[in-house]
Amino acid sequence: MSVHIGAKKGDIADKILLPGDPLRAKYIAEKFLENPVCYNEVRGMLGYTGTYKGHKVSVQGTGMGIPSASIYTNELIREYDVKKLMRVGTCGALNEDVHVRDLVLAQAAVTNSAFMKADFPNHTFAPIADYDLLSTAYDVAKEKGFNIHVGNVLSDDSFYKDDLSDTFKLGKHGVLGVEMEAAVLYYLASKYGVQALALMTVSDHMITGEETTSEERQSTFDEMMIVGLETLIKE
Ligand SMILES: O=P(O)(O)O[C@H]1O[C@H](CO)[C@@H](O)[C@H]1O
Ligand SMILES: O=c1cc[nH]c(=O)[nH]1
Numbered sequence: 702m703s704v705h706i707g708a709k710k711g712d713i714a715d716k717i718l719l720p721g722d723p724l725r726a727k728y729i730a731e732k733f734l735e736n737p738v739c740y741n742e743v744r745g746m747l748g749y750t751g752t753y754k755g756h757k758v759s760v761q762g763t764g765m766g767i768p769s770a771s772i773y774t775n776e777l778i779r780e781y782d783v784k785k786l787m788r789v790g791t792c793g794a795l796n797e798d799v800h801v802r803d804l805v806l807a808q809a810a811v812t813n814s815a816f817m818k819a820d821f822p823n824h825t826f827a828p829i830a831d832y833d834l835l836s837t838a839y840d841v842a843k844e845k846g847f848n849i850h851v852g853n854v855l856s857d858d859s860f861y862k863d864d865l866s867d868t869f870k871l872g873k874h875g876v877l878g879v880e881m882e883a884a885v886l887y888y889l890a891s892k893y894g895v896q897a898l899a900l901m902t903v904s905d906h907m908i909t910g911e912e913t914t915s916e917e918r919q920s921t922f923d924e925m926m927i928v929g930l931e932t933l934i935k936e
Pocket of ligand 1: 721764
């Protein structure tokens with residue numbers, strides 16, 4: 702057991718889906734995995750392992766924001782030898798061509814978080830997706846006819862902001878959406894030499910104001926889960 706995950710070594714697959722919301726982890730396990738076993742309830746941050754089309758796969762909630770996601774990502778890689786990590790999250794759209802319920806693949810992630818500065822105070826590290834996972838996920842989504850966009854995202858340290866001018870300016874620089882974890886997932890994957898990808902469903906639109914319900918964020922968005930699982934099991 703690690704500090705925040707109550708599983709034994711071997712209880713967690715080397716391929717994992719990472720939703721922010723632990724109840725989305727439960728939804729994915731119950732709807733998509735065969736024989737799911739809950740390996741973690743510590744802090745209510747649910748984690749499950751089961752099989753998908755014969756492959757052992759896990760799904761673990763990470764909580765919201767970079768500090769929480771970094772704890773789970775660190776422990777999964779360092780204590781449980783997870784090798785392929787795929788975030789399945791939600792984001793707000795920052796581009797008029799990206800619509801609510803569309804999929805966004807984060808090719809890279811801008812961040813206003815200082816976490817990388819702790820390791821590299823004199824550099825601006827560019828957190829990028831694993832190319833093989835990115836290309837596979839894109840192909841899976843296209844084959845299935847899902848609406849998918851690939852590009853930069855913003856991993857923001859704040860959900861509630863008084864001033865959104867920088868957020869909208871980033872949108873004008875091609876950033877497709879805002880979420881809160883992709884950058885740390887990519888940074889830790891590069892640090893430890895494992896593969897990571899962040900896939901988001903657009904849950905709300907920052908420009909048009911269109912939204913989904915909190916119930917829908919917790920327990921639907923099946924297109925994203927299918928792309929995530931199919932990508933993880935392809936070698
Ligand atoms: O739906 P999840 O995966 O939690 O992702 C997004 O939703 C949360 C904010 O509501 C943040 O964690 C953000 O990244
Ligand atoms: O971080 C997030 C997630 C979804 N929608 C947003 O506007 N921000």
